[in-house]
Amino acid sequence: MAYLLPSLPYPTSFANTVYILFFYCIIDCMFVYSMCNSVCVVAQVRPLHGSGCGQQQEAVGMETRPETVSIFRTQENDPACQSEQHLGQYYTVPASHFHTVFPHGLPPRYQQQVKTFNEGCVMVRQPALELISHLKRADYINPTLRYLLYGVKGSGKTMSLCHAVHYCSTQGWLVLHIPDAHLWVKNCKELLPSSYHASRFDQPIQASNWLRNFRTTNEHFLSKIKLRQRYVWTKRESTEEGRPLGELVDMGVSRVKSSSDVVGAVLKELRLQAGGTEGGFRLAVAVDGVNGLWGRTTLKKEDKSPVAPEELTLVHNLRKMINNDWCGGAVIATLSQTGSLYAPSSAYLPQELLGEEGFDSMDPFIPVPVSLYSEKEFESCYLYYLDHIHFHHWLQHPHSQTEEGKKELIFLSNRNPSVLERLCAFL
Amino acid sequence: MKCSNIVTQMQMLLLSTYFLFSPERRTANMAASGGRTVGSFLWKCGNCCFNFNTVSSNLTRQVLSRQLCVSAVLHRKNLAAAGPEKFSEEFIKKQVEEFNIGKRHLANMMGEDPETFTQGDINRSIAYLFPSGLFDKKAKPLMKHPDEVFPKQRAVQWGADGRPFHFLFYTGKQSYYSLMHDTFTKALAVEKHQDRLRGKDLFTQDAKQISLVGSRWLLKEELEELLVETISEHDYARFIQLMERLLSLPYCSVEEDFVQRYRRQLEIQSSKQQVQPLQYDQHGVAYSTGDGRRKTAMGTVLLRDSGSGSISINGTNYVHYFPVLQDREQLMFPLHFMEVLGRFDMQCSVSGGGHSSQAGALRLAISRAMLSFLSEGQVETMRQAGLLTPDPRIKERKKPGQEGARRKFTWKKR
Numbered sequence: 001m002a003y004l005l006p007s008l009p010y011p012t013s014f015a016n017t018v019y020i021l022f023f024y025c026i027i028d029c030m031f032v033y034s035m036c037n038s039v040c041v042v043a044q045v046r047p048l049h050g051s052g053c054g055q056q057q058e059a060v061g062m063e064t065r066p067e068t069v070s071i072f073r074t075q076e077n078d079p080a081c082q083s084e085q086h087l088g089q090y091y092t093v094p095a096s097h098f099h100t101v102f103p104h105g106l107p108p109r110y111q112q113q114v115k116t117f118n119e120g121c122v123m124v125r126q127p128a129l130e131l132i133s134h135l136k137r138a139d140y141i142n143p144t145l146r147y148l149l150y151g152v153k154g155s156g157k158t159m160s161l162c163h164a165v166h167y168c169s170t171q172g173w174l175v176l177h178i179p180d181a182h183l184w185v186k187n188c189k190e191l192l193p194s195s196y197h198a199s200r201f202d203q204p205i206q207a208s209n210w211l212r213n214f215r216t217t218n219e220h221f222l223s224k225i226k227l228r229q230r231y232v233w234t235k236r237e238s239t240e241e242g243r244p245l246g247e248l249v250d251m252g253v254s255r256v257k258s259s260s261d262v263v264g265a266v267l268k269e270l271r272l273q274a275g276g277t278e279g280g281f282r283l284a285v286a287v288d289g290v291n292g293l294w295g296r297t298t299l300k301k302e303d304k305s306p307v308a309p310e311e312l313t314l315v316h317n318l319r320k321m322i323n324n325d326w327c328g329g330a331v332i333a334t335l336s337q338t339g340s341l342y343a344p345s346s347a348y349l350p351q352e353l354l355g356e357e358g359f360d361s362m363d364p365f366i367p368v369p370v371s372l373y374s375e376k377e378f379e380s381c382y383l384y385y386l387d388h389i390h391f392h393h394w395l396q397h398p399h400s401q402t403e404e405g406k407k408e409l410i411f412l413s414n415r416n417p418s419v420l421e422r423l424c425a426f427l
Numbered sequence: 428m429k430c431s432n433i434v435t436q437m438q439m440l441l442l443s444t445y446f447l448f449s450p451e452r453r454t455a456n457m458a459a460s461g462g463r464t465v466g467s468f469l470w471k472c473g474n475c476c477f478n479f480n481t482v483s484s485n486l487t488r489q490v491l492s493r494q495l496c497v498s499a500v501l502h503r504k505n506l507a508a509a510g511p512e513k514f515s516e517e518f519i520k521k522q523v524e525e526f527n528i529g530k531r532h533l534a535n536m537m538g539e540d541p542e543t544f545t546q547g548d549i550n551r552s553i554a555y556l557f558p559s560g561l562f563d564k565k566a567k568p569l570m571k572h573p574d575e576v577f578p579k580q581r582a583v584q585w586g587a588d589g590r591p592f593h594f595l596f597y598t599g600k601q602s603y604y605s606l607m608h609d610t611f612t613k614a615l616a617v618e619k620h621q622d623r624l625r626g627k628d629l630f631t632q633d634a635k636q637i638s639l640v641g642s643r644w645l646l647k648e649e650l651e652e653l654l655v656e657t658i659s660e661h662d663y664a665r666f667i668q669l670m671e672r673l674l675s676l677p678y679c680s681v682e683e684d685f686v687q688r689y690r691r692q693l694e695i696q697s698s699k700q701q702v703q704p705l706q707y708d709q710h711g712v713a714y715s716t717g718d719g720r721r722k723t724a725m726g727t728v729l730l731r732d733s734g735s736g737s738i739s740i741n742g743t744n745y746v747h748y749f750p751v752l753q754d755r756e757q758l759m760f761p762l763h764f765m766e767v768l769g770r771f772d773m774q775c776s777v778s779g780g781g782h783s784s785q786a787g788a789l790r791l792a793i794s795r796a797m798l799s800f801l802s803e804g805q806v807e808t809m810r811q812a813g814l815l816t817p818d819p820r821i822k823e824r825k826k827p828g829q830e831g832a833r834r835k836f837t838w839k840k841r
Contacts, residue, residue: 346743404763408759411755411769414745
């Protein structure tokens, strides 16, 4: 890479070439950073590692232009250290953590955006901060607290959930992230009758997928946690007591047929061991679209009669997880109308989406409302898209940079984050 | 407009004879069949009551069929080329008499005073008695003075011995040249009058002038219609030149009547936007309402000042009601055009149509509601931008023999 960065005494004339080279820079930034101890001209090396609270990492070497103060970005990449002063600002999730923490939890459009921008930036918003402060202050001796994020469509519930999950993982908790509970109650090609319980149904594909992602997220825990009970899968296979959890998970991934039961076993073990004093860990259960667990399903049995959610093994076990009869962790859930079945599009309140049964099961919970962007948040989102240092005018249209254009964007999106993102995608 | 309850059979009968069914639209075939249906109708009411109706109904049927048959000629615009006259003078005179009598009967039927029954009253009565669902104005029933219905025709220009009546007949354009001669004679008369005044020392430059404001010269087509003969552009230009020369004389007001015969009043531009005054609610906030229509959708808007740009449609948020970007852009257009994007709060209600026409209806309603907040110049710019024009497009009618309005059936070779 060094041969691409000849050192010149005249930085301004080199600006164009640097811009073109920047694409290479951004991928190899970490590599360049280490190489940057020698004299080289780089536009701006942004530290993609976030480490510690409040440490500022400056670009090494000569800077071609003065560091512009970004009002909408913050260097504070650790969720634990973020506070109200960072409200409305974007922080970057370190690229190394990105794939381990969020293998499956992010909204699909956001994943595309991350791929395009080559960095994962999350806005610090009020609901997420509130959630994190609750998590910090709660004592984990009492039965688990349940937090429910609700709001209109596209207001940022899933992103707040992911923010909280990032916090939990940086604090060393075990994260149980179910990306979308609705995926378990619809579009299932294979429904096997459960071996464990006669009237229930297994979903092998979904269960094994989820186990794989679970393994990616919580690698370091898998060897530490030991099973407390013996599990018999078939006549010839069983997992003994005292074996590490990792073995169980591997077995579930490889033996797809019994993966749903493995999921059930994993959840049970974690539930029992979460608040334990010896080798205790905190457990975070993050469920997106939790209202899918109590509605109706679109799955049908062989005789064309509809399947109720409690007849699915995965759903049954997950419901047990959400009950607050265990301690040593927290349950963070989001309501979602987008993937939900048989729910009107205008419904967003817990009462409407959870239904009677769901509401009774979730009760008592701490509701966390997620609203549309405030003025400040909208401002910072707008500046993020406008950030020409990094993205070469993501908002290409010249009119969008004016005050008028901003007002138009406000009107057309009504400050709804997802609508705004879709709007800016083609501008 | 009262309708007398006792519309006697006789009156209806008599009315139908004077009444012409859409003379401009009918062809000969349709006229014949129309004559037949009218005849049958007449027969029915004839049989109910009177004996003498058989005779009169025969007569009326003949008369009616004759009227309807000749109506085909009325298509023709080229008056001079119409050839020898189709309607004789007595015929036209008889038509005029019948029209007047029919007018009186109609007035009696409607319970109005026959003396003061105007053409406007006639039109309204006919529209009331014979309601028509047709869209084309020319296809609807009408009852007008025969001079307006039958085109003007030239009487025969020469006598039994073949000698023409008018001395300018052999110029080919006798009415035109006689008009030019008349005008010139008038000009000479004015000059003579001026000389006489000069002789008496009463000549003043600032004599009373003819007021030409708000009127225009006759158009070439109108002049042709008046003279009942075709004239060329050059001729028309010469005529106007001569009239202008007449007007240039200081004492032309002597011949004011003659000049005014060849001028028409200009229409007063009365179709301005009616801007309603602003209303204030109890907190002193200004608000105004507007409504608009597009296709089948109707929308109303309540626009409130000093707001934050929030919009609610039928009680729900506008982003939720119009998920399509295009509809929201339509709502945004009037506000963005006048640069008042964040100023107003809106409460809208809309019904009918589809999402696109609802958005269009709301756009018109917003523009109309905004008029009360804007100045004259801004209203003019809005009008020129087309924000205040209701979109006249509606769904085109499906025609028989075709699958849709334009689409024909699949063509099969055999």
